[in-house]
Amino acid sequence: MDKVIALDIWGDYAHFKKFHTTASPLTFSVPPPTAIMGILGAIIGLKPGEYQRVLNEHVKVSLRILSEVRKMRMGINWIDTKGARHLETGKIKNRTQIWVEYLRNPCFRIYVLSNDTDLYNKLKEMINQHRTYYTLYLGITECIANFLYAGEYEIHSKREGIADIHSVLPLESLVEVPDKVAFEPGRKYVRERMPIRMDEERKVELYQDVIIETTGETIKCKSKEYMELKNGERIVLF
Numbered sequence: 001m002d003k004v005i006a007l008d009i010w011g012d013y014a015h016f017k018k019f020h021t022t023a024s025p026l027t028f029s030v031p032p033p034t035a036i037m038g039i040l041g042a043i044i045g046l047k048p049g050e051y052q053r054v055l056n057e058h059v060k061v062s063l064r065i066l067s068e069v070r071k072m073r074m075g076i077n078w079i080d081t082k083g084a085r086h087l088e089t090g091k092i093k094n095r096t097q098i099w100v101e102y103l104r105n106p107c108f109r110i111y112v113l114s115n116d117t118d119l120y121n122k123l124k125e126m127i128n129q130h131r132t133y134y135t136l137y138l139g140i141t142e143c144i145a146n147f148l149y150a151g152e153y154e155i156h157s158k159r160e161g162i163a164d165i166h167s168v169l170p171l172e173s174l175v176e177v178p179d180k181v182a183f184e185p186g187r188k189y190v191r192e193r194m195p196i197r198m199d200e201e202r203k204v205e206l207y208q209d210v211i212i213e214t215t216g217e218t219i220k221c222k223s224k225e226y227m228e229l230k231n232g233e234r235i236v237l238f
Contacts, residue, residue: 002113004229005124006150008066009039010107014138014145015100019195019204026101027139029069029212030168032194033238034204035139036061036110043126044119045133049200056197058116062167062227062235067107069214073099106138109150111167111235113227124152153229164218165226169236170196171209175222182220187213196238 016028016035031039040059041051080094114120126132128149136145160175162182171191174180183189190212197206213219218234228234 002155003152004062004155004227004235005112005120005127005152007110007112007127007147008107008150009110009136009138009145009147010067010105011138011143011145012105013143014103014106015143016103016139024099024101027071027103028192028194029071029103029190029214030063030065030108030210031138032196033061033063034195034198036063037198039110039136039145040112040123042134042136043132044122048202052198052200052202054119058114058119060113060237062111062113062237064109064111064167064233064235065107065212065214065216066109067105068216069106069212070104071101072104073101076100102143103138111237113155113237153231153233155227155229155235157225158228158234159225160222161226162220162222163226163234164220165223165236166218166233167235168210168212169219169221169223169226170238171211173223173225173236174211175224180221181211184217184220187217188215189213189219 016031018026018028037051037055040055046054075097078096078098112123136147137143138145191209192212193207193209195204196208198204211219223236226234226236
């Protein structure tokens with residue numbers, strides 16, 4: 001039976017820039033799978049370019065929201081560094097203030113499944129010992145992250161069933177029926193198009209629409225396939 005590693009990660013702020021925003025950057029509600037792969041690569045010391053090649057081949061991930069998604073905007077001062085060597089005092093004349101959207105107090109659980117035993121064991125050891133090769137951050141380097149090993153769980157696959165899914169999930173993972181998702185009162189749903197897979201040159205190879213319940217509650221839907229953990233949680237893998 002397959003197993004997954006569960007990793008909880010959180011911080012004061014996070015920013016996962018939406019690809020269609022420039023001057024006033026907006027953030028995705030959750031880290032895209034491409035960002036999750038970067039986090040895993042940083043834990044075990046895979047360099048940019050290397051981690052995409054290795055992890056895309058050997059790893060699948062899923063994500064659960066542990067604290068309600070809250071967004072805020074903050075004014076950030078951008079400076080023109082081209083005319084100032086080594087950021088010398090008084091040399092920087094041009095400054096621009098922009099509004100950047102952040103996630104406030106984000107907390108997520110990442111599930112990791114791998115077909116490479118050595119890679120899986122290395123990830124498990126590093127996470128369990130609270131060690132990383134590179135510093136972890138949530139989207140941008142200003143948003144430093146903390147993390148915690150949340151356990152290892154046996155999983156088994158279930159197909160085409162109506163279930164309460166604990167993770168975010170790609171729209172295409174749902175069965176083509178009139179009511180793919182049973183929208184329940186008091187819950188907040190969003191649909192975001194985000195990058196799923198990136199090549200070694202950081203070019204996005206795949207985008208998908210993702211369904212997110214932003215308060216951290218489950219999503220009742222009919223999925224083509226989902227994974228049930230031994231503790232009763234149900235997730236969909238990317």
